[in-house]
Amino acid sequence: MLFSFFFGFGNIIYIGVLLLNAVAILSEDRFLARIGMGRNAYANVDPGFGARQPDTESVKYKLVVLINSTRTVMRAPLIVVNAAIITYLLVAG
Amino acid sequence: MQRQAFPPPNQKSPELFHPRPQHISQVPHLRSPPPPVQPQQQPAVNSYGNPYGSPPIQQGGVDPAYGGNFFGGFMNDPTAQMASQIGKSAMMSGQHYVEQNFSRYVSVSALKHYFNVSNSYVVRKILLVLFPWRHRSWSRQQARLNSAPGSDGPHQQYSHMYLPPRDDINSPDMYIPIMSLITYILLSTVLAGVRGTFKPELLGSITTTSVAVICTEMAILRFAIYLLGITNESQLIDLAAYSGYKFVGVIVTLFLSEVLTGGRGTSNWVGWTVFFYTFLANAFFLLRSLRYVLIPDSSSDPSLRSGVDYTLARSRKSRRVYALAIYAGVFQLVFMFALTREDGIGTNVISKASAP
Numbered sequence: 001m002l003f004s005f006f007f008g009f010g011n012i013i014y015i016g017v018l019l020l021n022a023v024a025i026l027s028e029d030r031f032l033a034r035i036g037m038g039r040n041a042y043a044n045v046d047p048g049f050g051a052r053q054p055d056t057e058s059v060k061y062k063l064v065v066l067i068n069s070t071r072t073v074m075r076a077p078l079i080v081v082n083a084a085i086i087t088y089l090l091v092a093g
Numbered sequence: 094m095q096r097q098a099f100p101p102p103n104q105k106s107p108e109l110f111h112p113r114p115q116h117i118s119q120v121p122h123l124r125s126p127p128p129p130v131q132p133q134q135q136p137a138v139n140s141y142g143n144p145y146g147s148p149p150i151q152q153g154g155v156d157p158a159y160g161g162n163f164f165g166g167f168m169n170d171p172t173a174q175m176a177s178q179i180g181k182s183a184m185m186s187g188q189h190y191v192e193q194n195f196s197r198y199v200s201v202s203a204l205k206h207y208f209n210v211s212n213s214y215v216v217r218k219i220l221l222v223l224f225p226w227r228h229r230s231w232s233r234q235q236a237r238l239n240s241a242p243g244s245d246g247p248h249q250q251y252s253h254m255y256l257p258p259r260d261d262i263n264s265p266d267m268y269i270p271i272m273s274l275i276t277y278i279l280l281s282t283v284l285a286g287v288r289g290t291f292k293p294e295l296l297g298s299i300t301t302t303s304v305a306v307i308c309t310e311m312a313i314l315r316f317a318i319y320l321l322g323i324t325n326e327s328q329l330i331d332l333a334a335y336s337g338y339k340f341v342g343v344i345v346t347l348f349l350s351e352v353l354t355g356g357r358g359t360s361n362w363v364g365w366t367v368f369f370y371t372f373l374a375n376a377f378f379l380l381r382s383l384r385y386v387l388i389p390d391s392s393s394d395p396s397l398r399s400g401v402d403y404t405l406a407r408s409r410k411s412r413r414v415y416a417l418a419i420y421a422g423v424f425q426l427v428f429m430f431a432l433t434r435e436d437g438i439g440t441n442v443i444s445k446a447s448a449p
Contacts, residue, residue, distance in 0.1 A: 012305050057322045057409065066319070 023070045037064050207267035209257035222341045225378040234261045270337020277340045306428050310336045342371030343432045379421040388413050
């Protein structure tokens with residue numbers, strides 16, 4: 001019963017939009033910077049003073065890049081997509 | 094300005110198979126002859142078979158006996174020739190652009206490689222997916238191609254290329270996944286028909302579910318590849334192929350449990366036994382096969398070979414092993430479970446939806 005509702009194209013679209021929303025609403029000041037995954041987490045490392053080069057292969061670095069680029073790129077399209085889905089659900093659902 | 098240089102229609106009768114009379118008639122109409130016209134027209138007047146005189150016919154593509162008559166020598170006008178040349182080159186470049194972009198996303202020659210199968214390969218591969226326990230060597234064989242045949246000596250360029258599935262049983266193919274996907278869809282609907290719960294919507298819903306399973310799996314794999322920083326060439330098609338092999342196990346589960354229990358489905362001990370066997374076989378097959386796709390051996394990994402950050406590379410490798418184990422164990426279990434439960438659930442949902 002669970003799976004046939006989980007796997008389906010409409011549900012996959014819903015899941016994708018909800019996950020994107022979940023990434024996009026993360027607050028930069030209150031949450032991301034506090035746990036050290038903000039935009040400037042890897043920006044202020046000066047390699048000239050003995051600081052280690054950031055490990056660009058690590059999972060955390062890639063997560064930070066992915067979260068920040070998702071927040072930057074998907075903010076404007078998500079407004080449109082959310083508005084369309086809300087309108088559709090109000091009319092048809 | 095150049096437009097005024099057109100001769101009025103039907104002014105000349107171009108009975109000749111050569112644009113010479115019209116060129117001559119154009120020249121007095123020009124108020125100021127453009128410079129490129131002059132060297133083109135001189136040879137046309139001089140010699141009949143001169144290559145400089147023939148381009149108006151070939152490039153325009155219009156027989157001068159007809160085109161010159163109807164369009165008033167339009168195609169022979171140098172401006173029109175240039176326009177048609179520009180248009181042709183623009184269209185060709187557009188076509189080239191489309192081909193380039195299409196082949197960037199879906200490489201046709203790479204796809205042909207995945208369908209280069211033979212009968213014996215298909216049989217052996219299906220047996221390998223179902224009974225992977227005794228198979229010894231799992232690495233794909235490579236053919237050595239001499240890419241620069243003219244050069245010899247130490248500077249000879251060799252390019253390694255994987256053998257097609259016809260010659261290598263360990264190579265992934267796309268034939269078995271696609272055929273087993275279609276077979277799975279048809280088998281599920283046939284089983285529903287045997288139970289008397291067939292609806293035409295069942296075909297669509299099962300197709301949607303199985304394609305959505307594949308899409309979800311591809312998305313998860315793509316995300317994991319990004320996080321783990323795995324770089325390998327032509328990898329996503331390989332992963333799609335490997336993820337499609339589980340349909341073989343799903344088909345065997347559905348069919349055997351249906352036959353052995355006399356039509357009571359997969360929710361009994363026979364069904365569960367067959368399901369767990371095919372799941373374990375598929376997981377073992379994926380673990381052994383994907384090792385060579387996802388986890389580079391230490392001799393080819395540059396960071397391991399150079400000795401820099403050895404512990405870092407070791408931890409990265411163990412992380413990949415864990416990710417592969419989770420993928421082959423947990424995710425395959427969930428997906429195969431969803432696929433084997435699909436027929437009963439789908440009929441329940443549809444009969445429930447169509448009941449009122």
